[in-house]
Amino acid sequence: MRILHTADWHLGRRLDGRSRHEEQVAVMDEIVKIAEEEAVDGILIAGDVFDTYNPPAESEALFYRTMTRLADGGRRAVLVIAGNHDSPDRLIASNPYARALGITTIGYPKDTPALYDAGSDRVACVESAPSFVRLRMPRSNRPLSVLALPYPSESRLRELLTVDFSDEERLSSDYNQRVSGFLEEQARRFIPGEANMVATHLFVRGGEQSDSERDVSVGGAYAVNASSFPHTAGYVALGHLHREQSMTARQETPLRYSGSILQYSFSEAGQEKSVTVVEFEGPRAAHRIIPLSAGRRLHRWTASSTAQLEERLARSTSNDWHNITLELDAPLPLDYLHTLKSRHPEIFQCLTLYNSSSDVAENRSSSALTLEEQFRAFVAMSFSEPCNESVMRLFLELAASNETQPDAEP
Ligand SMILES: [Mn+2]
Structure with a gap:
């Protein structure tokens, strides 16, 4: 089973007033081509699809065109979570149409994605819970379970925990503890020995930042430890940091920021941009980096x-x-x-x-x-x-x- 991991598309982003739209069109083409050449079973976009809550219409159109191409008529799974730059409500507004193509978008941590099943030759969402989906994919005989947690802001996290947990300990003031408590809880849904992964959009302590992310509230106090991720995950797909980088969670679980798809600020000058192909043989995944060449x-x-x-x-x-x-x-x-x-x-x-x-x-x-x-x-x-x-x-x-x-x- 092969999954393409990407994040931080930031469609609509400009550089000091100069448009990057043509570059974004080119890099979307490149990502679709990689998905086809690598014959991936699914694509995971770990947040910050758009740069702002109100992206330009041309950026939204580009996003929908790209989703449609990636989904391949419902034969390839597409899973998108909201990052801190995305409006969760706008991102999920297209869900009634998206489901028919095997596309799942999750806006808020408390969201439980709807189930769908259009037959064995199409992607199906066979089980779901808050920030969790189990997918069946036509070319793979194993299910893929994803603990897909959209950007957990302080307030969204509080909302989630108040709704779903009464445990006083979970309401502790420590951000790291609350995120790890939620991940631990939802990871119980993983099927041991099968393909299980975590996808989220946040700052993991120790990650290397650049100016592009510094204007956002994740960082500093809102950091999560690498050890907070469940060791039962075979791969942790992260978004938020624009420099691609790997870390290691407990028991050698690979934890990886795929990075942004273009050099979005001069602090990213010299950084090679890429997407990551994740391969599940057994429960632990291997990954490969595929460079992107589009853009300035x-x-x-x-x-x-x-x-x-x-x-x-x-x-x-x-x-x-x-x-x-x-x-x-x-x-x-x-x-x-x-x-x-x-x-x-x-x-x-x-x-x-x-x-x-x-x-x-x-x-x-x-x-x-x-x-x-x-x-x-x-x-x-x-x-x-x-x-x-x-x-x-x-x-x-x-x-x-x-x-x-x-x-x-x-
Ligand atoms: Mn971000």
């Missing part, structure tokens, strides 16, 4: 001269985006960056910094420019757009309130 590559680097800058850009391809810091001793000709950017659309941003120890700094401080003029020039050069007036006012207020400011307004 992001680069973040520093140049110490314009010659070095241009030399490196000459080697770049138009399918890349560069976030460059240019460290200089002397000021650039006024239109230099403008001309360079028009020649190299792959420059995402070029921030210029002047070495403060140099003569340039002294020249500048004694120059005829006022503090306001210097700040405007700095903003224009750094961000390629004029300084916002409220920012300008704030800057001048701060400068005026600082009595020791040597460059205070003349």
Whole structure:
């Protein structure tokens, strides 16, 4: 039995206002192709399908098109759980149609997916409970049990435990204990010796983060220990962290973040993106990483001269985006960056910094420019757009309130 594990699609996500939609279309094609070539029995998407609660219509359309292709007319199982970026209600709104294609989406931890069975040549959901499904798949003679826990926010977790458990101990204030208590409870539904897996979207303590996930509330106090996952699972499929990585739970259960499908921020520059193919022979699963090649590559680097800058850009391809810091001793000709950017659309941003120890700094401080003029020039050069007036006012207020400011307004 072969399952494709992916997560963190973030459809609709932009990079500082620039669309990634065409790249997302390309990577969806690539994932469908991998599912076909690998002849997988099912696909598991471990949360953050969309980037926001209200994704653009083009992203929703892309999601539905991709689900339909992956489901292969109900012959391939598709299981989707909500991540912290997804609206659970919107994600499950299509369930009445999705079931007919063998697609199960779970929005909230308390949700019990509906059963369906359209015959032995189609995927069937033969048993379910809160955050739990047992699937029968046409090409496999073994059932697949998945403890599929959507993003368990503090409030969703409380709701779940209040509804289903009266045990005082389970209401303990410790997030890790409550998540592990729920997993332990639901893992009793696993069939020993068969294919059992856990899928969830959360932060496992020890995982390596990047800027892309830092704006979300999972992390820090809302972390779960790797040892909290039931050892009776043959594989733990995780979403949330954008860097692909493996950890080990109790008794060698593989625990894995498949990672995002595109480099979504410059903190992910240089990260290879991939999906994971999980193979159940016995109860313990093996996995393989399949690289994704669609989408732009992001680069973040520093140049110490314009010659070095241009030399490196000459080697770049138009399918890349560069976030460059240019460290200089002397000021650039006024239109230099403008001309360079028009020649190299792959420059995402070029921030210029002047070495403060140099003569340039002294020249500048004694120059005829006022503090306001210097700040405007700095903003224009750094961000390629004029300084916002409220920012300008704030800057001048701060400068005026600082009595020791040597460059205070003349
Ligand atoms: Mn997430």
